[in-house]
Amino acid sequence: MIRFDIDSLHEIRETLGRNRSRTLLTGFGVFWGVFMMLVLMGGGQGLKALLTQTLEGFATNSGYLVPNSTSKAYKGFARSRQWSLTTDDMEKLRLSIPEIDIMTANTRIRATAVYEDKKYYCDGKGVYPEYIYMEPPVIKYGRYINEVDMRQERKVCVIGERVYKTLFPEGGDPCGRFIEMNGIYYRIVGLNVSNGNVGVNGWTPNSVVIPMTVLQKTYNRGNTVDMICMTAKPGCKIKEILRKARTILAKEHTFDPEDKKALFEVNAEEMFSIVDKLFKGVNLLIWLVGFGTLLAAAIGVSNIMMVTVKERTTEIGIRRAIGATPKMILSQILFESAILTLLAGLLGIVFSVLTLSMADIVTAATGTEGVQFQVNFGTAVLMAAMLAALGMLAGLPPALRAMNIKPVDAMRDE
């Protein structure tokens, strides 16, 4: 028979209000614990969203190969020898490694794009149509490079957002206009507004993309490419593909298969998993720290309630003498503790929500969309429930102690 009604509430308000500064200080511990926990949780979530956005438009199961000068002498060749990847290599890799899903390449040149009186220092980027699987374009106007462009070696280009904004400040559809890049005119066929912060061999908004065959011919690149890009078939590991590719390329270009420097590789899958693990770790840490702080606060509440009970021995004795049952005393102390914890905690929730809202407003103001720092409603409700439970738990030892106060003890204390 634990009753809880408006009278009990009144009693609790009275006793908590009696020693206001102590109540406030105790409550502050809980407030701070909740505040920290929620702000950390929201912050972690927001940061993760920010980073994920940064990696947007980037195939996560991809691998990249870039040739470099050799660092070991091998089969009569001296070290520091330059070599290049070629389209033949691509063909060979495709035929010998069945795990490869998509294989494409890119080559970059430093270039100046000119339209009428406006200039922009950009990256000229030669690609294949399949390149869309590596860095998915967000086409606002027109289209991407296609198979026909490749075959007919058309002088067409897809421009990035920055290039577009500089060359066409008035906006509008740029398709059909001609821009000049390093002495050759290209017809714009598309506008790519993809805004990911990761660029493979040049940042997308900064790029003027042309067909690989055109780049190789017009800029004297023969059949070489800067970088081979691959994605793995579902269930296959990029790591395995890269290992096989290294063996094949080492044989083809006569460099030491053990020479790590001769062939630079990037395993995006591994990078992403590192980021993922990092955030899992950060989350765990947040929970540990947050929960630890909260637990410390609850112990603080327990401690203070213990002192309060000790102080109130006489009062509790009087209550017992005039007819309070032990259970009534128990529930009073228990609810006192729970309400103190819950109130302070709710305040913490409110303040952390305000803080996170501010973070949301700031990130929105800097033009980042879709990043949410705010914790969701369910988390807040869960938190409140946890607080009530924690408060009860914190109140239990002092309440049991209060329950065991005999009225005679109280009389004797005087």
Add this chain to the structure above:
Amino acid sequence: MLIELKDLNKTYDNGQPLHVLKGINLSIDRGEFVSIMGASGSGKSTLLNILGMLDNYDCGEYRLAGRLIKDLSEKTAADYRNRMIGFIFQSYNLIGFKTAVENVELPLFYRGTGRKERHRKAMEYLERLGLKDWAAHYPNEMSGGQRQRVAIARALITKPEIILADEPTGALDSKTSVEIMSLLKELNASENMTVIVVTHESGVANETNKIIHIKDGVIGEIEDNSAHASSPFGADGVMK
């Protein structure tokens, strides 16, 4: 008989056993105004605690209104105390952060009476004790006599079988002591309330109709004092 004690024994065991009550036999009828007198250490407070169900006894029998009071659970004891006994203490034992009327309401709160009813009754009792204007005051804003009257109102509000007063005038000056004692006397006379006063002051005991002397844990002389002439200081006098 309202109260019947048969061969009541109580031993405290704190390190070495202390035999406080050594076979108390006592009966008190309804409507009596009795004082229990004895020096400190005589066992009178222990006896009062047992009568008030605040403490247990080891062997013997205690019947209150025909009910055997022995080895009660905490809950039952609390319930009996609430319904049958009104306590008045030497140090008033009011709750400091509650107003007079809230203090008086408290026993009814534990009985589960509704708020309005509680308040109405408490005001009624305060009025009877002449404290209506002090209802919203806190104990520390009142004089000792006023506080004790609040405590009496609190004891009366549950309409108990007996009033147990432990040195009710112990903290009061002689004038207020007289007032409080005559209040108790009047309660006894007009409402036939059974009042048991524990005291070591013969002047206080002299106000009661029967004086039970207790010494070294046994009942000594039981004095009929309806003439109020036992005190060497004479009738209606309170020794201070």
